[in-house]
Every structure is written in structure tokens, then in C-alpha cells.
Amino acid sequence: MEFNTDFKSGFAVMAGLANAGKSTLLNKFAGVDLSPVTHKPQTTRQNILAISEGEGHQIVFVDTPGFLHAEYKLQQIMLNSLDQAINEDADLVLFVYDATAPLSKHLPLIKKLKNLYCPILLVINKIDLVKDKAELDKIENTLKGEIDFKDVFRVNAKEGVGVSELEAATLSYMPPSPPYFPQGQLTDRWERFYIAEFIREQIFLLYGQEVPYATFVEVEKFTEDLGDKNFIRAIIHVERQSQKPIIIGKGGAAIAKLRKSAQARIVDFLQQKYRLELQVMVTPNWRGNTKNLRQFGFLD
Numbered sequence: 448m449e450f451n452t453d454f455k456s457g458f459a460v461m462a463g464l465a466n467a468g469k470s471t472l473l474n475k476f477a478g479v480d481l482s483p484v485t486h487k488p489q490t491t492r493q494n495i496l497a498i499s500e501g502e503g504h505q506i507v508f509v510d511t512p513g514f515l516h517a518e519y520k521l522q523q524i525m526l527n528s529l530d531q532a533i534n535e536d537a538d539l540v541l542f543v544y545d546a547t548a549p550l551s552k553h554l555p556l557i558k559k560l561k562n563l564y565c566p567i568l569l570v571i572n573k574i575d576l577v578k579d580k581a582e583l584d585k586i587e588n589t590l591k592g593e594i595d596f597k598d599v600f601r602v603n604a605k606e607g608v609g610v611s612e613l614e615a616a617t618l619s620y621m622p623p624s625p626p627y628f629p630q631g632q633l634t635d636r637w638e639r640f641y642i643a644e645f646i647r648e649q650i651f652l653l654y655g656q657e658v659p660y661a662t663f664v665e666v667e668k669f670t671e672d673l674g675d676k677n678f679i680r681a682i683i684h685v686e687r688q689s690q691k692p693i694i695i696g697k698g699g700a701a702i703a704k705l706r707k708s709a710q711a712r713i714v715d716f717l718q719q720k721y722r723l724e725l726q727v728m729v730t731p732n733w734r735g736n737t738k739n740l741r742q743f744g745f746l747d
């Protein structure tokens with residue numbers, strides 16, 4: 448099939464530390480809250496695509512798990528997702544730099560990005576939290592000494608400040624190519640994936656430090672076209688028996704709260720009424736178990 452050689456399309460991959468604001472930025476590009484955002488690091492576990500279209504172009508923005516030191520198998524897979532996206536998929540990398548995190552924490556990631564062949568834009572995020580602007584100049588100058596960036600942007604992803612300028616620059620680095628996805632498509636995954644992600648997002652928001660990391664959400668049933676009777680049944684997998692009562696809470700209070708907020712999030716996204724049912728199941732050590740990780744879609 449012939450294509451209009453003026454058409455531009457490509458992959459713009461976001462890379463950064465956990466909590467840097469990659470998913471926040473992706474959602475701004477998407478125009479909807481597609482990728483879970485929480486105050487906790489390591490919220491994103493799998494690459495998430497947001498397809499942005501305009502006259503004569505299609506940009507595929509890729510959200511990735513935050514760069515981390517991998518300790519268990521799931522984290523290794525998360526790191527591999529980032530590596531694959533920056534090494535194999537990217538036409539452009541957006542290095543989302545958390546202006547509130549120390550430079551020393553960024554060094555291993557800087558080392559990785561230095562070896563890339565594709566163009567890189569430096570995106571200094573959370574500028575609203577840095578009162579002394581000289582501090583931003585210092586960050587910028589230090590980083591420029593490490594990586595040959597094509598350009599530098601200062602943004603506040605949360606409020607969308609500087610995002611349209613960044614998107615325009617991103618477009619200028621997209622190569623001539625036919626679109627990768629059919630017109631009008633927002634992302635590459637099915638609704639079930641996002642339903643599970645939104646439930647997990649609410650778990651990250653509602654529960655304390657450790658338990659959210661031990662959860663995996665599996666959508667077991669998802670009905671459509673039943674009108675008021677539409678329902679979703681999801682299983683929350685935890686790793687240990689002791690985590691089950693934490694998710695459920697006293698008299699079921701915690702899970703009731705979770706059910707309510709997750710249901711609202713899903714209804715808001717799908718723009719249809721759904722009743723959500725949640726169940727908790729112990730799947731011992733699933734984060735380190737290849738069979739479980741395959742079953743949960745983290746491995747092919």
C-alpha cells in the first residue's frame with residue numbers, strides 16, 4: 448500500500464526514575480487518565496501506549512516502568528520493558544528528569560541513556576516544586592555535560608505547563624512513516640487491561656507502603672451490553688496469607704472503600720455503568736514465580 452510520504456509517525460518513549468512523572472505526562476499527551484498515577488514509586492509495571500494524532504501525523508507515546516535496581520523477577524521484567532522500549536522501539540527518547548530527586552540517583556540511568564543512538568530530549572519535570580530557578584540551570588548544565596540532548600524542556604506535568612511545546616518538539620523528531628495504528632485508536636491494549644490497572648491504581652492510593660507491591664489484579668469477568676446489569680469481577684492476588692486481611696480491612700471496610708473508588712474510576716473511563724465485584728486470593732510469591740508471571744501477562 449502506498450502512503451503519503453509527508454506523513455510522520457513514530458515512537459516517543461519516556462524514560463526516567465520511578466515517580467518522575469512519566470505517567471502523568473503520558474496522560475497529558477493522551478488527554479485522558481490512561482496510565483495509573485500515584486505518589487508511590489514503581490506504579491507503572493508495563494509499557495503503556497498513548498496514540499496522539501493530528502493532521503499528517505501520529506505520535507505513539509510510550510510510558511515505561513521507572514528505572515530501578517531490580518531485586519525480584521517482576522522488577523527484572525519491568526526493567527526489560529524499559530530497555531526494550533528505549534533500545535528497540537524509540538524514534539525519540541524523552542528523559543523525564545525528576546527535579547526534586549538528587550542527581551546521584553539518576554546516574555545509572557544517565558549511563559544507560561548515554562549509549563543510545565536515537566535523539567534524546569531532556570524534560571526537567573516538577574519545576575513547580577523547585578523554588579530557586581538557578582537550581583534548574585544547574586541541573587540542566589550538569590546533564591548537558593553528560594548527554595548530547597537535542598533540546599531541553601522544563602515542565603510541570605501535573606498542571607500541563609510546557610506540555611504542548613514539548614509535544615510540538617516531539618513531532619519534529621518523528622520520521623516519515625505511515626501510521627502505526629488505525630485512526631482514532633487511543634491505545635494498544637484492551638479494556639480489561641485498563642480495568643485491572645485502575646483497580647491496582649486505587650490499591651496503590653489507598654493502602655500503606657508494602658501491600659500494594661504484592662498485589663496483582665486479574666479481571667475474571669467483564670460483561671458488555673447488559674446495560675444496568677453490566678458487571679466486572681476481579682481477583683486481587685496477594686503474596687501472603689497475612690496480606691489478605693489487610694486488603695479486606697476490619698469488617699470489610701477497606702475493600703468496600705476500594706471497590707467504591709475503583710468502580711468510580713472505571714465508570715468514568717468507560718463512560719458506562721458497571722458494578723464491580725472484588726475477591727482476594729493468595730498466590731504465593733507470584734512476583735518471583737515464572738509460571739504466575741506468564742499467567743499474568745508479564746512474560747510471553
Ligand SMILES: Nc1nc2c(ncn2[C@@H]2O[C@H](COP(=O)(O)OP(=O)(O)OP(=O)(O)O)[C@@H](O)[C@H]2O)c(=O)[nH]1
Nearest residue numbers: 465466467468469470471489490491513573603604
Ligand atoms: N508537583 C508536581 N508533582 C508531579 C508532577 N508530575 C508528576 N507529579 C506527581 O508525582 C507523582 C508520581 O507521578 P507518576 O506520573 O506516577 O510518576 P511515574 O514516573 O510514572 O512513576 P512510576 O510509574 O513509579 O515509574 C504523582 O504523585 C504525581 O502527581 C509535577 O510536575 N509537579
Ligand SMILES: [Mg+2]
Nearest residue numbers: 469470490491
Ligand atoms: Mg508511571
